[in-house]
Amino acid sequence: MKGAKILIESLKKSGVEVMFGYPGGALLPIFDEIYDMDIKFILTRHEQGAAHAADGYARATGRVGVCIATSGPGATNLTTGIANAYMDSIPMVVITGQVKSFLIGNDAFQEVDTTGITRSITKHNYLVKDVKDLSRTVAEAFYVASTGRPGPILIDIPSDIQMADTEFVWPEVVDMGSYKPTYFGHPGQVKKAAKLIVKSKRPVIYAGGGVVTSASCLELKKLAERIKAPLTWTLMGVGCFPATHELSLGMLGMHGTAYANHAIMESDLIIAVGARFDDRVTGRLDAFAPDAKIIHIDIDPASISKNVKVDIPIVGDAKNILGELLEEIKGSPDTAEWLKRVKNWKKKYPLKYKDNEKIKPQYVIEQTYEATKGGAIITTEVGQNQMWAAQWYKYAEPRTFISSGGLGTMGFGFPAAMGAKMGRPDKQVIDIAGDGSIQMNTQELATCVANKINVKVFILNNGCLGMVRQWQELFYKKRYSQVCLSSPDFVKLADSYDAVGILVTKKEDVRPAIDKALEIDNTVFVDFHIEPEENVYPMVPAGEAINNIIGGLA
Amino acid sequence: MKHIISVLVENKFGVLARIVGLFSARGYNIASLAVSATLDPKISYMTIVIESQDEKILEQIKKQLNKLINVITVTDFTKEEHIERELILAKVRYSIKDKAKLAAVFNKYIGKIVYHKDGTAIVEAVGDRIQIKSLLDELNKLGIQDVVRTGKLAISKMITKKNL
Numbered sequence: 001m002k003g004a005k006i007l008i009e010s011l012k013k014s015g016v017e018v019m020f021g022y023p024g025g026a027l028l029p030i031f032d033e034i035y036d037m038d039i040k041f042i043l044t045r046h047e048q049g050a051a052h053a054a055d056g057y058a059r060a061t062g063r064v065g066v067c068i069a070t071s072g073p074g075a076t077n078l079t080t081g082i083a084n085a086y087m088d089s090i091p092m093v094v095i096t097g098q099v100k101s102f103l104i105g106n107d108a109f110q111e112v113d114t115t116g117i118t119r120s121i122t123k124h125n126y127l128v129k130d131v132k133d134l135s136r137t138v139a140e141a142f143y144v145a146s147t148g149r150p151g152p153i154l155i156d157i158p159s160d161i162q163m164a165d166t167e168f169v170w171p172e173v174v175d176m177g178s179y180k181p182t183y184f185g186h187p188g189q190v191k192k193a194a195k196l197i198v199k200s201k202r203p204v205i206y207a208g209g210g211v212v213t214s215a216s217c218l219e220l221k222k223l224a225e226r227i228k229a230p231l232t233w234t235l236m237g238v239g240c241f242p243a244t245h246e247l248s249l250g251m252l253g254m255h256g257t258a259y260a261n262h263a264i265m266e267s268d269l270i271i272a273v274g275a276r277f278d279d280r281v282t283g284r285l286d287a288f289a290p291d292a293k294i295i296h297i298d299i300d301p302a303s304i305s306k307n308v309k310v311d312i313p314i315v316g317d318a319k320n321i322l323g324e325l326l327e328e329i330k331g332s333p334d335t336a337e338w339l340k341r342v343k344n345w346k347k348k349y350p351l352k353y354k355d356n357e358k359i360k361p362q363y364v365i366e367q368t369y370e371a372t373k374g375g376a377i378i379t380t381e382v383g384q385n386q387m388w389a390a391q392w393y394k395y396a397e398p399r400t401f402i403s404s405g406g407l408g409t410m411g412f413g414f415p416a417a418m419g420a421k422m423g424r425p426d427k428q429v430i431d432i433a434g435d436g437s438i439q440m441n442t443q444e445l446a447t448c449v450a451n452k453i454n455v456k457v458f459i460l461n462n463g464c465l466g467m468v469r470q471w472q473e474l475f476y477k478k479r480y481s482q483v484c485l486s487s488p489d490f491v492k493l494a495d496s497y498d499a500v501g502i503l504v505t506k507k508e509d510v511r512p513a514i515d516k517a518l519e520i521d522n523t524v525f526v527d528f529h530i531e532p533e534e535n536v537y538p539m540v541p542a543g544e545a546i547n548n549i550i551g552g553l554a
Numbered sequence: 555m556k557h558i559i560s561v562l563v564e565n566k567f568g569v570l571a572r573i574v575g576l577f578s579a580r581g582y583n584i585a586s587l588a589v590s591a592t593l594d595p596k597i598s599y600m601t602i603v604i605e606s607q608d609e610k611i612l613e614q615i616k617k618q619l620n621k622l623i624n625v626i627t628v629t630d631f632t633k634e635e636h637i638e639r640e641l642i643l644a645k646v647r648y649s650i651k652d653k654a655k656l657a658a659v660f661n662k663y664i665g666k667i668v669y670h671k672d673g674t675a676i677v678e679a680v681g682d683r684i685q686i687k688s689l690l691d692e693l694n695k696l697g698i699q700d701v702v703r704t705g706k707l708a709i710s711k712m713i714t715k716k717n718l
Contacts, residue, residue, distance in 0.1 A: 119572060120579045124623040127567065144623060178564055178626045302617035305610065 003131040004029035004162040010138035020050035024070020026097030029162035045443035049415040051081020056416030059402045061423035068095040072110030083121040087406025091150035093141045101158040114156045123151030131164035143174040148181030149300040185314040185321035193295045193312045194328035200269035202338045203229040209236030210274015212398040219322035228335045232260040238401040243394040253281040254540050255387045258349035261546040272296045274318045277307040287545035297321045358531040361460045365392035371514045376428040381413040381437030383467035385460045387536040389432035411440025417455040435461040435487045445497035448523040457525045462532040470535045494525040502526045558631040558708045561600040564624040586705030635711040641704045647697035648675035663689045
């Protein structure tokens, strides 16, 4: 069997239903096989779109996302998408074509050192130098991508390997001696943690993306309810716990709720689950939660005590460990007094905005929540739109909020929505966008329309790069440097692709436009002209302690 | 403080680049690095010397190394009994009248002249950190023109069950 055919057969064996990509010279043998294959193929209009779509598909479904692009520029165009998935621990298999193996290193046409370029943004990568290694490499790639702390794996395949012949042997079992993630928590550590939890007076659960990855939302909820501890989440953790739950504190950190930040800072015990104490969460490290002991549950040993010194680390899969912990906890801490304090903070510093006759972005999100009854998958671009979408939509389920957390990639939301919709066609998928971000990947309108992937894009159009403008307003004396930008007429733009565009300039038109967009059986761009100077609050200035909160409290 | 870490890796294409790339990407410094195959040609052995005052950074380096798919084991010799050695080759000014001086040096250290011509000798020497440093001080008195070093090698004193 030819290498190209082996690749397709291996993808089928790995359970791939859909792949996103773009052809090119170094992939011709593979695309000749794709012509006949029964895996759904989505031709994007840019390789970056393919990578983000595979990423969005993985986030929405929990399965491995697959994308493919040619050597050279195809591969370099994927890199932003690969780095994006790497930072957020998203399982992806990325396939790139490479120049013929005997030309490698020769500065051949469309040659780049793809494995070299992607080494630091993949969990692992492979250059296939012998067709006999191909099927095993694919099997390993899917295994490594989806186990342990997940991440993107790249397989670079020279075109002569795609044409080379060998017998197709599929390894039913992947055995990698040097790769063995830990899944079960150390019993001694779990016991210690259980004891500490019962003794605590002011516990807070701090949940991250690892809860979503390990599908342990149910166990998490059980833990919170059993020990009566308030629970806050990171951007990646949005959806892991119902936002309307009485123990919910919302998101913490730079744009977290004031009450989540106060609760963390005043706590005597932080139970971190699948979170990594990122700088956007901790703020000034030496001032972070001064009285708190920390229990840290994570599958990645390198995440433990990387930023914040941890008292009880438990390495393993959060689902197993939370289960073990629930067994081990005897009794419950007395948190009545603590919950009263938390309730007071909630009352004193609620998440709020000044509503008026203009279109407030928060209002658009609230109306989106109501129109979809909380049942949509929301993807976001990056900046103010992202923070408002995280703050104002009340997520009830995991995998319903899809956002570029670690890398902060503008242009992510639209192609990610496309991928999410491919994975969850039963769901409304809405990209909450800004007028800046959306312009980074509008070419995917063609992909959506051609493949009838009906996603909705709600553009919170303030005529500027809002988050950068906000920082310039607050910290750079309102010297607005290169943040005002013009946009095309988004209605005409959508129309030119045979999608639908709706312009909304009046507050009373917001809800009808949302309802209409959700009903239309096509991709829809809704261009909301929002209050241009609205800021995201609350806000903790970079490098400050996270209870040093500005704005949004009056 | 210098820390010696040994890393057992699968002898695969690009593994050295992965290790070195990890150090540069995360801003760690390598003081020396020695790599070679083990008895099993599929496995290579790296001895990496790291200069770090910060225990936390050293911990991170070890954890990040362990995360690499091709890394089999990471051993920190800071906390383990071991033997360490380094080989140096030095070009020194040399005339017959220095012969006695050099002989005296090599009475104290393991080394010898391996080549000499026209007032220059190349000497080789093996030793641990302290020996190499003292030796270089002595040779300096004669006048070192050039020196190359292998970087440190280290092996655990623990009895290994399996020969690698």
